[in-house]
Amino acid sequence: AAREVLRPIVFAVGIIIIVYVPILSLLGLEGKMFRPMAMTVIFALAASLLFAVGGVPVLAYWFARAKPNHEETWLIRHARRLYQPWLDLSLNRPAWVVIPGILLFILSLLIGSRLGIEFIPRLEEGDMAIQVWRLPSVSMTESVETALGVERALRQFPEVVQVVTRTGSPEVATDVMGIELSDVFVVLKPQDEWTTTTSKETLIEKFKTAVLAAVPGVGLSFTQPIEMRFNELIAGTRSDLAIKIFGEDLEVLRHQGDLVARSLEQVRGAADVKVEQVTGVPRIRIIVDRDQIGRYGLSAKDVLRIIESVRVGQTVGTVFQGQRRFDLIVRLSDETSAGPVALGNILIPTAHGELVPLSRVATIEVDEGPAQVSRENIQRRLVVEANIRGRDLGSFVTEAQQVIRDRVSLPPGYYLEWSGQFKHLQEATRRLAVVVPITLLLIIAILSVIFGAIRPALLIFLNVPLALSGGIFALWLRGLPLSISAVIGCVALFGIAVLNGVVLVSRIQRLETEGLPTREAVAQGAMDRLRPVLMTALVASLGFLPMAVATSMGAEVQRPLATVVIGGLITSTALTLFIIPALYGIVCRSKKQPAIPHQSHTNTTSI
Structure with missing residues (x-):
């Protein structure tokens, strides 16, 4: 018995191991997530194969010897009794099982084309992170007051346990933000204790309405704490989707960003759409009038040096304190340069000993300057961000790309790039396509x-x-989109699916070599391998069942993988038990002993 199953078992388990090897070639985030799983499975299968080949025969000889007049269990007897007529039907009428299998495959392709696509399933963390942004010119006092108003509005909800706000950057600026940005972390009760609503999307809308009513004029973006950091690490943005616009002129970038944002808001599923703030910082511009300074014998350098001394200060000496030294800087008080009028009254000495007001030799203007200038690949860029709710990533981006192509026309030299999770989805798809x-x-x-x-x-x-x-x-019935996790499940399923086929066909060929006609070998081989086939599928399905029904944190990533494997094992087991016996006599008929077309293994005439 050990010699009989040695070859098919070794090769079948080898196929499963080989199937997991390409997963080790995955890079990026999907590689970090699934390479450890692949390595664990490979080592576990290798160890189990060694034990099955070397240990199980000895243990079976010691502890599991068959008793005289050994009978099969009640379950296996009933399984054989139920399987026998269906096996005869598949042997006598192959088209009756082959055609439904083909139709099932075609139907699955149609359903698969309508499944949503996403990079990695969204984890339900149980808490919420809200990003609040204001005008870049806001003061620290106003920013803190706004954050307190947001906290008061959120604490009115019974679902909220605690609210913590962080504004600006800490001393160790690992997360650089201006004082106009705040991260509000909201700790929530378990969802079964919510009273305002039972849906997270509805709760977000109520949060947004309450905050905007209490603190009008702020921008809000709702996400989760880990998800926010996750998106920021993999894509440089805190939202699900980022559209990067590259070009030279900041004003043109801002205008195009507004057009893209307005177009994106029209796509179903878009939420928290925002444009990176690149302008809005008030500034005082001093433009030197070269004709006027020429009349007074001044140079632009003389004027700018006075202005620098007023606002920044000028080093006039060094102060020593023991071994330490400090620069001695002199500058005017803040009141003398508080505004354009005060700056215009500053007197500038000329070469002739006169004192000329700054307003006479320069134009002083108040306008808005850039809040920040972001660059990537040696080019200026602006980012339009959006979160996606109630829709999968793939279909949303497909529709958004079409809408933006129709409504936004970029000037020459400007182009946009889709980033965020979608970019990683594209990269992972290209690798999986290989x-x-x-x-x-x-x-x-x-x-x-x-x-x-x-x-x-x-x-x-x-x-x-x-x-x-x-x-x-299985994905369609559970309402799960197609994700990288599900594709990895398909790769794992391929190896498990062929295992039973190898065992069954090996048994049929062995019976043929013993002299049985092809039809009898198929019928007897299928009955002989019914129990191993069912046991293999059942054990594998039960092994993945906890992953498929888990609801704990992090289960969202493993659920599609387990769902694909369990659903695939059901249909592949049916193929092994019915379609392979039906097609074996047609595809792999032995040339030495032709099959008897109308005689079953029970020597009864087939009708």
Whole structure:
């Protein structure tokens, strides 16, 4: 018995191990998340294979010897009794099982094309982070007062346990922000204790309404604490989606950013749309009149040096205190340069000994200057950010791209780039577009080595598309979008799906070599391998079941993976038990012993 199953088990487990190897080539965030899982599975399978080959036969000889007149369990007897007529039907009428399998695969492709697409499922952290932004010219006092108003508005809700606000940057500025920006961290009660509403989206809308009523004129963006840092680390922005506009002129960038933001707000699912604030800081501009300074024998350097001394100060000496030294700086008091009028009254000495007011040799203006100038790849850029609620990332970006193409026309030399989670989704998709085909080719190659022919390999490989159909149906029934986690589940499913096919076809070929006609070998092999096939699928499904139904923090990432594997195992098991026996006589008929077309293994005439 050990020799009989040694070859198929070694190669079948080897296929599963090989399937996980391409996952090790993933880079970026998806690589950090799923490479440890792949390595764990590979080492666990290798150890279990060694134990199954070397330890299980010895333990079975010692502790699990078959007793005389050994009978199968009640469950297996009923499973065989239920399976027998359906097996006869698949052998007598192959089209009756093959055509539904094809239709199932086509239907799954149609459903899969309508599944949403996202990078990684959103984790439900249980708390909330609110980013509050104001005008760049706001004072520290006003910023703190605004933050306190936001806290008072949020504490009115019974769902809120605690509210903590951080404004500006700390002394160790690992997270650089201006005083016009605040992060409000809201600790919430468990969702089953909420009384205002049971939906997080509805609670966010109520929070937003209450805050804007208490503190009008502020901008709000709602996210989660870990998610906010997560987005900032992987994309440099705190929102789900970022549109970067590159160009030279800040005013043109601001105008184009406003157009993009207005267009983005029209897309269903867009929330908290905001444009990076690049202007709005008040400043005093002093423009030297060169004709006037020429009349007084002054140079622009003389005028600017006086202005620098007034606002910044001028070093006039050094003060020593022991081993330490300090610059001695002299400047005018703040009252003498508090505004344009005060600055205009500052007297500037000329070469002739006269004192000329600054307003006579320069124009003093008050206007707005840039709040910040952001650069990327040696180019100026402006970012338009948005969160996505009630919709998947893929369909939202597809519609948003079409809307912006229709409504926004960038000047020559300006271009935009889609960033945030969408950029990482594109990069991961490109890598998986290489990994998945390599995985499928490896499966076919190993199956061809196992059976020494391509036909049995292709027959077993049919498990892969039908298993994929089950995974897609499972995602659709649970309302889960297609994500990187689900794709990794599909890759893992491919290896598990072919395992039962290898065991079944190996048994059929062994019976053929013992002299049985093809049809009888198929019927007897299917009945002999019913229990191993069911046990393999059941054990694997039960192993993934806790991941599929888990509701704890972090379960959102593993849930699509487990759902795909369980759904795929259901359909691939059906393929192994019905479609492979139905097609084996057509695809892999033995040339030495032709099959008896109308005789079953029970020597009864088929109708």
